[in-house]
Amino acid sequence: MVFSVIDDLDLRIIRVLRTDGRISHKDLGQRVGLSANATGVRVSRLVERGVIRNFRAVLDHGALGRPMEVTIDLHMTEPHDRSAFVDYVPTDDRIVEAYHLTGRVDFRVRAMVATPADLDDLLTELRKVGVAQTDSRLILHRLPVADTAV
Numbered sequence: 001m002v003f004s005v006i007d008d009l010d011l012r013i014i015r016v017l018r019t020d021g022r023i024s025h026k027d028l029g030q031r032v033g034l035s036a037n038a039t040g041v042r043v044s045r046l047v048e049r050g051v052i053r054n055f056r057a058v059l060d061h062g063a064l065g066r067p068m069e070v071t072i073d074l075h076m077t078e079p080h081d082r083s084a085f086v087d088y089v090p091t092d093d094r095i096v097e098a099y100h101l102t103g104r105v106d107f108r109v110r111a112m113v114a115t116p117a118d119l120d121d122l123l124t125e126l127r128k129v130g131v132a133q134t135d136s137r138l139i140l141h142r143l144p145v146a147d148t149a150v
Contacts, residue, residue, distance in 0.1 A: 006046070006051060009032060009033075009034070009042065010042060010046060010051070012031075012032045013028065013032055013039070013042055013043065013046070014046070014051070014052070016028055016031050016032065017043070017052065017055075021055040021056070022055070024036070025037075025039040025040040025043065026039075028043070061096075061112035064112075065114050066094065066112040066113055066114050066118070067112075067114070068112065068113045068114065068115070068116075068118075068119065068138060069110065069111075069112055069138070069139040070110070070111050070112075070113060070119060070136050070137060070138050070139065071108060071109070071110050071111075071136070071137050071139065072108065072109050072110075072111060072122075072123070072126070072134050072135065072136045072137075073105040073107075073108050073134065073135040073136075074105065074106055074107040074108065074109065074126065074131045074133070074134055075104075075105065075106055075131070075132050075133040075134075076106045076107070076130050076131060076132060077130050077131070077132040078130060079106055081130065082100075082106070082107075082130065084129040084130045085107065085126070085129045085130050085131060087129075088125070088126075088129040089109070092122070092125065094111045094112055094113055094118070094122050095109050095110075095111050095122075096110050096111060096112055097109065097110040098110075105135075119136065123136070
C-alpha cells in the first residue's frame, strides 16, 4: 500500500469536504485561503491520488420512512460458507453498513428500519441466507465525536 503525503492545506480541504462535499471551489477556497482555481487543482489531485474516493449524499432515513437505526450482530450457520449472505447484503436497502469481524461475531450490520415489524422482517430474511443467530440493538442517540479521522 502506498501512502500519499498530504500537507496541512490538504487536511483543511478534506475536513471541509467531509462536512460539505457539495461546496463550490470558490467557497471552499475562501474557507482555506486559496483561490477557486487553486482549490480545484488541489481537490482534483486528492481525487486522482485516491485520497478522496468519492462524494456522496448523506440520507435522512427518518425522512425516507425508516427512523429506527439498529445494529445486528450475526452468527452464521456455516461460517465458512458466507456467499449467500454476502450476495444478499447489497440487495436490501435497509442495510446501510456491513462488516466481517474477528472474534465471536461473524458479521455486524447497521440497518435503518421503519418499525419493529420491519426489523422482524429483516431478521427473517437474514435467516434465509445462512444467519443462525442475531443480536439486535436499537440505537437511541448518536454521540458527538471528534473529527480526527484525517
